[in-house]
Amino acid sequence: MKKEELLKMKQDHVPKGVSQALPAVIAEAKGAMVRDVEGKEFIDFSGGIGVLNVGHSPDEVVKAIRDQAGKYLHSCFMVQIYEPYIALAKEMNELVSRKTPMKTMFVNSGAEAVENGVKIARYYTKKPGIICFENAFHGRTAMTMSLTSKVKYYKFGYGPFMPEVYRIPYAYCYRCSYGLKYPSCNIYCADFIQEKFFDLYAAAESIGAIVVEPVQGEGGFIVPPKEYLGKLQKICRDNGIVLVIDEVQTGFARTGKMFAYEYSIDEPDILVTAKSLAAGLPLGGITGKAEIMDSVEAGGIGGTFSGNPVSCAAGLAVMKMLKEKKLTVRAQEIGTKVMARFRSFQEKYSFIGDVRGLGAMNGMEIVADRKNPKPNPDLTKAIVKRCYEKGLILLTAGGFSNVIRHLVPLVITDEQLDKGLRILEEVMAEKVE
Ligand SMILES: Cc1ncc(COP(=O)(O)O)c(C=O)c1O
Incomplete structure (x- = not known):
């Protein structure tokens, strides 16, 4: 079934309280990659909200x-x-x-x-x-x-x-x-x-x-x-x-x-x-x-x-x-890389108020400006939406909905991780223009 048809059918048959942040419709997934019903590929930085530490559909499982x-x-x-x-x-x-x-x-x-x-x-x-x-x-x-x-x-x-x-x-x-x-x-x-x-x-x-x-x-x-x-x-x-x-x-x-x-x-x-x-x-x-x-x-x-x-x-x-697969070690490697990138983003973009994380659980708090750390949920939402358009699935979090969270499957390859981080940086660069 086509994506638009499914979205419409969902609207007709599933209560709106069961909502989605993005119009994503999965067809198949493996590791850290998802393909939607139109054949478009996404890098998954959400891991089904932290469920897929061992990745999507691992053969062993x-x-x-x-x-x-x-x-x-x-x-x-x-x-x-x-x-x-x-x-x-x-x-x-x-x-x-x-x-x-x-x-x-x-x-x-x-x-x-x-x-x-x-x-x-x-x-x-x-x-x-x-x-x-x-x-x-x-x-x-x-x-x-x-x-x-x-x-x-x-x-x-x-x-x-x-x-x-x-x-x-x-x-x-x-x-x-x-x-x-x-x-x-x-x-x-x-x-x-x-x-x-x-x-x-x-x-x-x-x-x-x-x-x-x-x-x-x-x-x-x-x-x-x-x-x-x-x-x-x-x-x-x-x-x-x-x-x-x-x-x-x-x-x-x-x-x-x-x-x-x-x-x-x-x-x-x-x-x-x-x-x-x-x-x-x-x-x-x-x-x-x-x-x-x-x-x-x-x-x-x-x-x-x-x-x-x-x-x-x-x-x-x-x-x-x-x-x-020594995934605790892999989580530390991923976390080190992601935190370094997030900190470099923070140096460049004043709308990143705080960067924090433990292992491969990493977040960036999006604010009006670093000197005025008022939460900026609109910009957070816009970043996540634009990342989705460019092939990266991300989630928000936070009491004020202004945190970008990173929960990649720990089986992600370095290449996939780098590509996802590149998309995120491109989107943030767009937002300051
Ligand atoms: C820390 C924590 N506890 C409990 C829950 C609830 O889990 P479930 O959605 O499986 O009921 C969640 C879900 O996000 C969670 O993050």
Whole structure:
């Protein structure tokens, strides 16, 4: 079917709330390249929003999916158990455990993983309160929407939201909510919890979890100082709070380590994952300290489709690829190259206010002017649109929709990466003319 016909058919049959930033219609894809229904090729810097760390349709994963699909598609893990689920849980536990035994359960999405992380933390601590952050994104279900920060169009009109959810500033140093500067601030935004929050907002005795992204994704690729997570972990340990780390977007080699928390702390209490876990098949994971995970009574967690065998088989193939192709190392190489280019763009173009990133998770914040860092969402949108016309798929992010984010498949070739960066630079040069 032709592109225009499909776009019209979509308009007629799919609600407009399920929207797309670009009029892109995929026909086939491999690695970091996408072909649309008109045969036009695109370099994909979006990776299906961070799902395709191992690239589009890798042969190894497709084979694992085919093999599993030929055996059985479903049994429901609560009815008959199966090997791919258990083997993937073991892999996850081995990846995360440093000294504490871990256990893993699977669900269908990132939001569902966060929901379960919160559910388990509450059950374990018997405390209902949850601390979350400005610019956080955790999903679109009732609880995860409540934890999410951006109002329009993620929350506006969908309330009321969950009680006992408290939002505080994140370590967003470029736009510090306290007007402080790192490092002289000594990361006050974390100390604030102990120094003020427990007296003025909610007692530590009523807080069950802190839910945090180690690098904020949807919120604008905000990289906190390395010590930040450690400070949060200490507050959690001192006060009997579970630290729930949301690595739905940062996980599986994206940031140059298997998980971004590894830059700062030894082990999470609970880690939630999804996106790149199964290369595009729906799968989320909750990995946590065995004592916490096993606090839940039999029957308290699970779901009909949760940990589908085909998704788990894909997940096992992803794990193998991540290791064999040394994708953490590749993410660091990509990140070094991209950050150098982004910084050179920043020197040239005064509408780039901030450049930041960890590994191959990189962003540029687009502003009116560096001396007047008012967010510039219109220019951000225009850059992304023009890049698409020239064959590069890019995404925006940020509470003010003014961040260009870079989430390439980690299997991208140097040639493809250079070409994509060249297109981006050409477009930015056009914008200043
Ligand atoms: C950090 C983070 N958590 C949770 C989610 C929700 O994941 P899903 O869209 O699979 O529900 C996302 C999605 O972008 C995310 O980036």
